[in-house]
Amino acid sequence: MIMRRIKGFMLKRMHGMITCREFEDFVLSYLDDTLPPNQRKRFEWHMKICRECRDYLAAYQRTIELGQSILAADDKPLPDDVPEDLVQAILDARGR
Amino acid sequence: MASEPSSQKTLGGLVDDAAAELLVRENIAWMLDLAERLLRDRGLAEDVVQESLISALRGLGDFKGESALKTWLHRITTNTAISKLRKLKRVAEESIDDYLPVFDQNDCRLELPWTQLVSLQELLETEEIREHVAKGISTLPDSYRIILQLRDIEGYSTAETAELLELSTDNVKVRLHRARSALKKLLEPALRGEMQI
Numbered sequence: 001m002i003m004r005r006i007k008g009f010m011l012k013r014m015h016g017m018i019t020c021r022e023f024e025d026f027v028l029s030y031l032d033d034t035l036p037p038n039q040r041k042r043f044e045w046h047m048k049i050c051r052e053c054r055d056y057l058a059a060y061q062r063t064i065e066l067g068q069s070i071l072a073a074d075d076k077p078l079p080d081d082v083p084e085d086l087v088q089a090i091l092d093a094r095g096r
Numbered sequence: 097m098a099s100e101p102s103s104q105k106t107l108g109g110l111v112d113d114a115a116a117e118l119l120v121r122e123n124i125a126w127m128l129d130l131a132e133r134l135l136r137d138r139g140l141a142e143d144v145v146q147e148s149l150i151s152a153l154r155g156l157g158d159f160k161g162e163s164a165l166k167t168w169l170h171r172i173t174t175n176t177a178i179s180k181l182r183k184l185k186r187v188a189e190e191s192i193d194d195y196l197p198v199f200d201q202n203d204c205r206l207e208l209p210w211t212q213l214v215s216l217q218e219l220l221e222t223e224e225i226r227e228h229v230a231k232g233i234s235t236l237p238d239s240y241r242i243i244l245q246l247r248d249i250e251g252y253s254t255a256e257t258a259e260l261l262e263l264s265t266d267n268v269k270v271r272l273h274r275a276r277s278a279l280k281k282l283l284e285p286a287l288r289g290e291m292q293i
């Protein structure tokens with residue numbers, strides 16, 4: 001608690017540093033590689049001294065990888081048989 | 097969206113009955129799968145695919161061949177599914193604030209210490225965890241889930257997602273980040289290796 005208060009005080013006042021809340025605002029752009037160099041540097045400095053944000057980002061990235069791995073369309077085998085009634089309904093409606 | 101079905105050979109002119117049937121048969125399974133992922137409802141997915149394929153067959157003459165046929169059909173299916181969600185008012189605003197990161201009065205992150213972060217390989221080995229992830233994604237309100245699916249899973253860019261959903265790119269970015277953060281929170285027991293299997 002006291003350590004966190006000291007950290008918060010330092011991050012708010014140290015030149016070139018960002019707070020955890022500001023770090024949060026930059027996460028998406030950092031991962032998309034669209035952060036301007038100056039902001040990227042600040043983001044990476046923050047990560048070096050803030051374990052909570054470092055851990056948060058690692059878990060955030062793992063979440064994205066996990067979602068993509070499990071729900072990726074290409075992974076899933078598709079059924080061989082097609083729903084005949086739906087196929088016929090589409091073909092019948094085509095000429096109307 | 098790589099392989100080109102043989103039915104594309106008929107493009108550029110009128111499509112005869114045999115070619116139309118071939119196009120439907122070659123694409124219906126993945127289109128149903130896509131629509132079901134977006135709508136989370138098999139019946140609605142069938143309606144959307146029916147509407148999409150009829151619209152595609154009628155508009156095939158307008159298809160310029162600038163993208164792959166599958167990409168074109170993917171876009172039509174996604175658009176039709178989003179329209180369906182809108183009609184059903186399932187993209188209405190819902191709060192996910194309870195799942196978002198929290199900060200103290202000094203803007204410091206409040207995050208429980210991570211003693212371990214389970215590797216992707218380990219997470220993918222367990223069927224229960226796969227189900228847990230799918231359930232976690234479907235727990236998100238549609239207004240967030242759909243952005244996560246379009247951007248992270250279906251492979252649309254931020255600009256394309258914004259266009260499909262008629263939102264600004266900034267709005268898409270904010271919602272995508274919130275959706276990912278909320279999903280992280282929902283999946284934490286699995287990510288921390290604390291899930292009872």
